[in-house]
Each structure stands twice: as C-alpha cells, then as structure tokens.
Amino acid sequence: MNTKTTLDYKNPFTSSAVIIIGIILLALSVVVSINFGASSTLSYQDVWSAIFHFDPTNSSHVIIRELRLPRAIAAISVGAALAVSGAIMQGMTRNPLASPSIMGVTSGSSFLIAIALAALPGISYLGLMMFSFVGAGLGAALVFGISAMAKGGVTPVKLALVGSAITSLLSSLSTAIGIKFNVSKDISYWYAGGVSSIQPQHILFAIPFIIVGLILALILSRSISVLSLGEDVAKGLGQRTGYVQLLGTIAVLLLTGAAVSIAGMIGFVGLVIPHITRFLVGVDYRWIIPCSAILGGILLITADIVGRSVNPPFETPVSAITALIGVPFFLYLARKEGRGL
Amino acid sequence: MMPNTLAKNEAKYKFLMITTFILIIMAILISINAGYMKIPIADVIATLFGNGTPQNELTIFEFRLPRIFMALLVGLGISISGAILQGISGNPLADPGILGINAGAGFTIVLYMFFFQGTVFITGWLSIFIMPFAALIGGFIAAFLIYIISWKNGRVTPIRLILVGIGINAAFGAGLTIFQMKMEPIDFMKAIVWLSGSIWGTNWTFVWMIALWLVVLIPIVLYKSRVLDVLKLGDSIAIGVGANIEKERRFLLFISVAIAAVCVSVGGGITFLGLIAPHMARRLVGASHAKSLPLAALLGALLLLLADTLGRVILAPMELPVGLVISVLGAPYFIYLLIKTN
Secondary structure, three states: OOOOOOOOOOHEEEHHHHHHHHHHHHHHHHHHHHOOOOOOOHHHHHHHHHHHHHOOOHHHHHHHHHHHHHHHHHHHHHHHHHHHHHHHHHHHHHOOOOOEEEEEHHHHHHHHHHHHHHHHHOOOOOHHHHHHHHHHHHHHHHHHHHHHHOOOOOOOHHHHHHHHHHHHHHHHHHHHHHHOOOHHHHHHHHOOOOOOOHHHHHHHHHHHHHHHHHHHHHHHHHHHHHOOOOOHHHHOOOOOHHHHHHHHHHHHHHHHHHHHHHHOOOOOHHHHHHHHHHHHHHHHHHHHHHHHHHHHHHHHOOOHHHHHHOOOOOOOEEEEEEEEHHHHHHHHHHHOOOOOO | OOOOHHHHHHHHHHHHHHHHHHHHHHHHHHHOOOOOOOOOHHHHHHOOOOOOOHHHHHHHHHHHHHHHHHHHHHHHHHHHHHHHHHHHHOOOOOOEEEEEEEEHHHHHHHHHHHHOOOOOOOOOHHHHHHHHHHHHHHHHHHHHHHHHOOOOOOOOHHHHHHHHHHHHHHHHHHHHHHHHHHHOHHHHHHHHHHOOOOOOOOHHHHHHHHHHHHHHHHHHHOOHHHHHHHHHHHHHHHHOOOOOHHHHHHHHHHHHHHHHHHHHHHHHOHHHHHHHHHHHHHHHHHOOOOHHHHHHHHHHHHHHHHHHHHHHOOOOOOOOOOHHHHHHHHHHHHHHHHOOOO
C-alpha cells in the first residue's frame, strides 16, 4: 500500500459477491463436513432433520448433534477468529507478516494453558480460556516489547524473527512443564492444533467471546482502514490512534485467545487469509474484515475435511494442512522481505 | 599489529583453549557422576582406572560414557557447522537448526528408519552407518530449497535467508505430522522428542560412526579457515584477493550441511547451538577462523554436554531432551543478537 496514494476501492459489487458466494460455500462445506466421517450411514436428510427435528433416540442424530455439528462450528469459528485477528494485526501495524501465530500470540496462549494445566489440575474450561487470553496478551507484549528495543527500529521481518524465537522458547518451556508435571499429553493436544476432540460445551463458552471480538473488529474496521494508511496520516485525519490501537489489540486478544482455547495452535490462517482477501476486495477494512471471517471459516473447515480424508480412519491434524497451504505463501512474502502490503 | 599484541593474542588464545578443555574434563566428571544413579566422584575415578564394581563399570562404560562422548561430538559438529554457515553467508544469525537444514535431515531420517527398517530406532550396525547418508539427502534438499528461494536479484540477504529457513522448517514439520499416521504412536512420539533434539544413539557404535565422519570433515574445514576469513570480507574483496568465491562457498556449504546432517542423525534437531558457540568464540578470540573455529568447537562440545547433563538431572528421573535445554538458553541469545544487529 506504500506505493499507492489513494485508497484502491474495488467495486463494492465484487465484495458483496465474495460475501454471498462465501456464505454459500461455507454452508456447503458445513454439510459436507457433517456428512463426512467414519459412520457412513448418514444421509443429507439425516443432517437436515438432526438440525431441525432433533430426535434423541436416533443415533445418527446424536452423532450429528454431539460430534459433527460442534466440530464444524468449531472449525468455522476458529478459522474466522484467526483470520480476522491477522487482518486487524496487518492493518494496524502495516506489517504483511503480522499474524497471530507468527507474532507469538498463539504460543503465549498455549504456554499459559500449559501452566494452568500443570498448576491447577482439574481447572474448568472457562478458567483455561482466561489463561489463554492472558497468554495471548503476554505473547504479544513480549514480541512487540522486545522488537521495540531493536536497533534500527521495528521492521516486519524483525517482528517475525523475534516471534519465532519466542515461540520456540515458550514451546520448549511448555514441554518441560509437561514432562515435569506429567501433563505432556494434555499439552501436546494444544500444540498439535486441531478440532478433532471438540466438546459442545467448550464451544458454548468460547463462541460468545469470538462473537464479541468479531463485532468489535467490525466496529473498528473503518478506523483500521484509516490507520492502515500510516499512524501519522491517521492522526492528521483526526483519529485517536492510541484508542483504536488499544481496542484493536483487545479484539485480537479475544479472538486469538478463544481460538487457541478451542483448537490449540493453528498457524498460517491469520497470515494467508487477509492477503487473499485484500487481493479480492481491495484495501477497505470494512470489507476485508467480514470477508476474512468468511474465507477463514471456509479455509479451516475445508482443511479439516482434507485432514480427515487424507488417511482414513486416522486424522491428520488440521494445523499440518494449514501449514502446507501457508508455507509457500510465507516464503513468497519472505522473498519480498516483508515489503509491499 | 604490534608484535607484542600478537603474542598476547596468541597467549590469550592458548589460555582460552586450555581453560575450555579443562572445563570439558570437569563437565565429563560431573556428567558421569550425575543422574538417576549417583556415583561418587571417588568411585568414578576408581572405575575409570579399572578398579570399579561391575555395576559401576556397566553404568559408566556402557551408558554414561557413550552418551557423554556423543554429546561432545555432536556439540562440536554443530558449532563448526554453524560457524561455517555464518562465515559463508556473512550472517551472524545463521544456524543449521534455524535455517531448517536439521529439519530436512531429520525428516529423511525418519522416513529412512521407517521404510527400511520397519520401525523407527533400530540399532543395527550397518544401518547406523548408512543412516547419515539418509540425513545428508534431506539436509541437501533443505539447503538447496533455502538457497534458491532466498536468492533474489543475484544475492541472498541475511534476513531473507533466516525467514525462508523458518518457512522450510515449518514445511518439514508439517510433512512429518502428516506422515505420522503411518507410524506407530510410540514411534511417532519418539520421533518428535528426537526431532526437538535428544541424544539417543547412546552406544559405542554410534560414537564411532559420528567420530569417523567428523575426523574426515573437520580437518577440511580447518584447512579452509583462511578461505572463510576472506569470504567474510565481502564478495568484492574476496574476488579481489583471488578467491573463486562461488566455488568455495558451495564447497563449504556442502561440508557444513554434511556435518550438520551427521549430527542430526544421532542428536536430533538441536537448534541455536550453532549460533551461540561460534558467536561466543568470536567474541573471545576475534574474527580469525583459524582461532575461532577450534574454540567454537570446544565451546559447543562443552555447552551441549552441560545442557545434556542438566536435562538429565533437572527433572530426574524424567529426562528433558537436550534440544529443549539449548532452546531455552539459545532463544534469548538469538533475540539478543537480533536486537543488536542492524
């Protein structure tokens, strides 16, 4: 965006089309995701009636209600949360490499979840989620704080390098905690990253936070567009940038913390989706944020379906699938050395 | 340079080498002594001179000592490999672990062990000696990918190199995660622990295997230390003094990847050590590779042995993989270097 002097508004028609087609694809992938699995007797009719005419004595209905549907919802909400987090971070920091996993936010969450599992055995899910939020804040504060001390100022690339060093530090410490307190198995669940063992109650707790985060992001979207022109420009236009940055950070922490508490560390969604969205709908964050949410949901639920079908009946963690999609993209950005948002 | 400062430097270098060597001997004694079964120092010395109880002899000669030598050799190799990478890329942040060379080598080793031995971690004599070749293939694939992807407009900038390395690391990690389904869960857990860096080949066959490789490769590096000095001055000066830089650079890269791959085949993916040891050595004796390489090698051996001992002791009877200990120490060091470099 540095090279463009005026906002490159694409036709709102394109953006609306992305949203409408996106929602249709999302609905289709939900149906596929619910229908697809080890129990092959489910028909599309079962899916339909399990949602709208639930019969607790019908085992297919129970499978759909207790396993498949929560899993689909989890995949969509985690994907949306991570993608919007990444979009906000990229917009606020004008850093094309910004994303929750690269900036150490998800690793902070997982680290505090590890501490919580070790120090407070039998902690409730809600408590775990609180630790996850605090951890997200801790990770972000560490990475941005340390980068700010760097000679030659904060560059996108330095943030990414500090983020990856902090990630490897925190994950080493988490592993050590896991071995010491005999909770390695629980911790490795968060580090593997996936939506395979979702419980419906967890989603009920986490979804409100994600919804609040998404609404906050939508409210802020206009200010983020302005902020993405540069802090000086934003100030010149009369924006209270500190205020916007604070609220934006809160939205990122809510979204990332809740996403990690559901599905653990899933990388690259928050990096790739905002770039694809910008390519499709231009640079207006009022469009980028809702479109990112939808595309992020589609990406993660599709990755989950792929993960289930690569090697049935085993499941490949969804984080591996997103990494395979995300790495080439990351390498492309790395070649540009973080320039050109 | 004044003659007497030169002499002083020489004396300082000798002093540092001897000190590090003594520290290594002390670390060996501590490491033999420490562990789940504590053996008093007096008994350790008695056993080393052949007057120990059979039980102590078994523990020390068959378990502790091979592991100690393995740690020393792997530490030595990784430091040299890191020092070469830093020299040829002019990049103080280069390290075989950070760049993803270890991940590539680890990936092919897991494949090799899985497909050709039926199960991971079998310790047949022949397969131990073939294993490093599997590691070499992966290491070279990774190095090649990193090199071509970070090559742009005729050069490779340090930061881009590291960033690409992080990506390559993630790619091999994801590849392994997908491959895990084919493995038994227990093998997979072992593979994961090992990839995060764990000295697992703890018998003498492994020690001889890695020693053989290092004995061949390291003298070549020392012989080339002057070339490394020249390369570090920058391309134009290097060309000016008559070095065939691309040829030398490729050759040294080859050696560096080979050393790293061999170390990975027994020590797993130890990250950051190849960064710390050469950097400390340069701080202590200056930039001349003829001096900094041997010192880096000794420091690397010392650090890895200490880290391995710490990992065995700190959570005893559980064991912390040495790679994690090194990461906890090395990541802050990496950040410190990152903040300092412009």
